[in-house]
Amino acid sequence: MPSTVHSVRKVFKIACIPGDGIGVDIAEAAVQVLRKLSERVGSFEFDFTTFDWSSRKYKELGYYIHPDGPETGMEELKKFDSIYFGAVGWPDVPDHISLWSLILPIRSSLSQYVNVRPTRILRGTSSPLSNCKPGDLDWIIVRENSEGEYAGHGGITHAHSSNTVATEVSVFTRVGIERIMRFAFKTAQSRPRKKLTMVTKSNAQRYGMVLWDKIYDEVKGDFADVETDKMLVDAMTVRMVLRPESLDTIVATNLHADILSDLAAALSGSIGIAPSSNLDPTRNNPSMFEPIHGSAPDIAGKGIANPVGAFWSAAEMVRWLGMENAADSLMTCLENVTDSGIKTKDLGGSSSTKEVTEALCTEIERMMGQ
Numbered sequence: 001m002p003s004t005v006h007s008v009r010k011v012f013k014i015a016c017i018p019g020d021g022i023g024v025d026i027a028e029a030a031v032q033v034l035r036k037l038s039e040r041v042g043s044f045e046f047d048f049t050t051f052d053w054s055s056r057k058y059k060e061l062g063y064y065i066h067p068d069g070p071e072t073g074m075e076e077l078k079k080f081d082s083i084y085f086g087a088v089g090w091p092d093v094p095d096h097i098s099l100w101s102l103i104l105p106i107r108s109s110l111s112q113y114v115n116v117r118p119t120r121i122l123r124g125t126s127s128p129l130s131n132c133k134p135g136d137l138d139w140i141i142v143r144e145n146s147e148g149e150y151a152g153h154g155g156i157t158h159a160h161s162s163n164t165v166a167t168e169v170s171v172f173t174r175v176g177i178e179r180i181m182r183f184a185f186k187t188a189q190s191r192p193r194k195k196l197t198m199v200t201k202s203n204a205q206r207y208g209m210v211l212w213d214k215i216y217d218e219v220k221g222d223f224a225d226v227e228t229d230k231m232l233v234d235a236m237t238v239r240m241v242l243r244p245e246s247l248d249t250i251v252a253t254n255l256h257a258d259i260l261s262d263l264a265a266a267l268s269g270s271i272g273i274a275p276s277s278n279l280d281p282t283r284n285n286p287s288m289f290e291p292i293h294g295s296a297p298d299i300a301g302k303g304i305a306n307p308v309g310a311f312w313s314a315a316e317m318v319r320w321l322g323m324e325n326a327a328d329s330l331m332t333c334l335e336n337v338t339d340s341g342i343k344t345k346d347l348g349g350s351s352s353t354k355e356v357t358e359a360l361c362t363e364i365e366r367m368m369g370q
Contacts, residue, residue, distance in 0.1 A: 010044040012321055015080040015286070019102070020055045021295030023086025025303070026310035029357040030084060033330075034314050036361045040368040041326045049080070055090035055098055064088075064102040074109045078285060082317050085290035086310075091297055100152070103290075107145055110285035112278035113176065114183050115143035117261040117292065118316070122308070124339035125269040125347050129244065136245040137268055140191065142184040143257030145278060147176045148208070150254045172208035172253075177215045183281060184251035185223040191249060196220075198230040199252035199260065212253065237263060261292060270346040272306030275313035277320065289317040303352045306344040308334065311360060333363040 014034075018027035031048055038045045053064045053073070065073035077083060083106070088098045106112070119141065121127050121134040129137075151171035158164050181198075188196035198216045202209035213230070220228050231239060233256045239246065240263060252260060265274035271293045278288040291309030299305055311334050319327035342359040343349025351359070 009042070011047050012044060012081045013047045013049070013079070014317075015077055015083045016048050016050045017053055017083065017102075018050065018086040019053065019088040019295065020090045020098075021087055021297045021300035022293070022305035023088065023295050024054075025300070025305045025353055026291060026307045027084065027086035029307040029353055030310040030314045032357055033311055033360055033364070034318070036364050037318070037326060037330055037368075040364055041323070041329075044321075044323060044326075048084075051076075053102060055088070055093045058093055058098070058101065064098070065105065074105070077106065077110065080286050082286050082321060083288035084314065084317060085288050087290070087293070087295035089295040089297070104150060104152075106288060107278050110288070111146075111280045111282070112285070112288060113144070113146040114180060114277075114279040114281055115145040115257070116187070116277040116279060116316075117141040117143060117257070117264070118275060118312075119261070119264040119268045121268050122273060122338050123335040124337075124341065124343065125273070127244075127267055127269055129241065129267060132244055132267070137264075139244075139247055139264060140187055140249045141257055141261045141264060142180065142187055142249065142251045143261065144176060144180040144252070144254050146254070147171050147173060148254035170205075170208050170255075172211055174211070174215060177212055178219060179281075180251065181216055181219040182222075184249060185219060185226055188226045188249035189223060193227075193248040194225055195227040195248040196223075196229075197236075197247055197250050198228065199233050199236050199250060199256055200230070201233050201256070203232060209253075233260070236260060240264065240267060265292060270306060271309075272344065272346050273308040273312065275309050275316050277313070277316045279320070287317075287320055289313045289320070303354060304344060305353050306346050307353050307356055308338065308344075308347075329368055330364070333360060333367050336363050336367070 016027055018024040034046050058064050088102045089095055120138040149168060149170050153169035153171055154167040156166045184196060188194055200209040200212045202213050265271040274292045276290055276292050280287055291313050293309055315327045315330040337359045342351045342356055344351055
């Protein structure tokens with residue numbers, strides 16, 4: 001009698017942190033789409049646990065991460081395969097408090113020292129650059145995610161006097177720079193063009209940025225097959241606008257890449273479509289995936305937020321978890337939806353968040369029906 005083979009579905013444990021504003025709207029949409037994707041693929045499923053670490057809770061409790069304290073919260077996150085993050089920020093909590101009390105501690109505590117931000121023009125969308133064709137703008141921005149101005153060094157003295165002094169100390173280490181350079185070179189090496197552009201501001205910032213230049217020059221010797229060039233950050237903004245086709249993979253400091261990736265998103269059509277991945281390349285800790293658009297309090301709860309960046313971030317999470325074919329299928333379905341004209345207002349459409357989400361779920365069923 002022949003034996004019956006039962007396929008075993010891989011279960012991925014996902015910590016979901018919706019956060020604030022439209023983060024709640026788009027996280028709900030992403031969970032709906034991920035459940036539909038796993039249902040259709042059949043070989044894996046997601047077990048979501050939602051954490052209400054929002055600004056509303058902060059106002060109630062005095063901190064964001066876990067009612068028993070930040071350390072307990074971080075230990076909880078380490079139990080998951082991945083983290084899906086919506087957005088943080090609300091008008092009644094100063095931005096530096098929300099940022100430094102939630103997302104930055106997660107990145108640093110879980111050693112997520114790489115931030116990857118892909119940018120391209122999706123089918124059915126267009127760039128504000130009149131002569132820019134889809135193939136002209138297809139970039140990967142690799143952002144150093146643990147140092148620079150985001151290291152948290154500095155302070156304020158004489159805070160309540162007319163002689164107030166504030167210092168912001170940028171921290172750059174050989175270890176931090178070298179590991180992000182090697183990650184960026186390997187990323188460039190994996191792409192068809194094998195081209196890397198390194199961005200600093202070493203003409204004005206003569207210590208940290210010069211160290212970036214020095215280590216870049218050292219590391220590139222190990223990647224002879226990668227074409228390289230380097231730019232000052234101000235000149236880079238001009239090049240992104242006037243010669244987008246000249247760029248492919250970009251590596252930059254924490255602050256510079258944060259700014260450049262917002263510009264990149266706008267040039268590709270809308271900041272609402274841009275994803276990001278906060279990665280621990282060692283995989284000793286869970287990585288975190290989030291759209292870059294922020295909490296947008298002015299449109300929160302209105303049902304008009306663009307969920308495309310949330311879906312693309314979800315696809316990057318699926319890819320990081322090892323399901324590359326499923327991630328590719330999700331992106332194909334997503335572009336089929338945008339190409340059909342089902343888009344939110346920021347992309348020139350008139351659809352709601354719910355309508356785009358339901359259209360994507362329908363397309364997943366159509367394309368991946370079993």
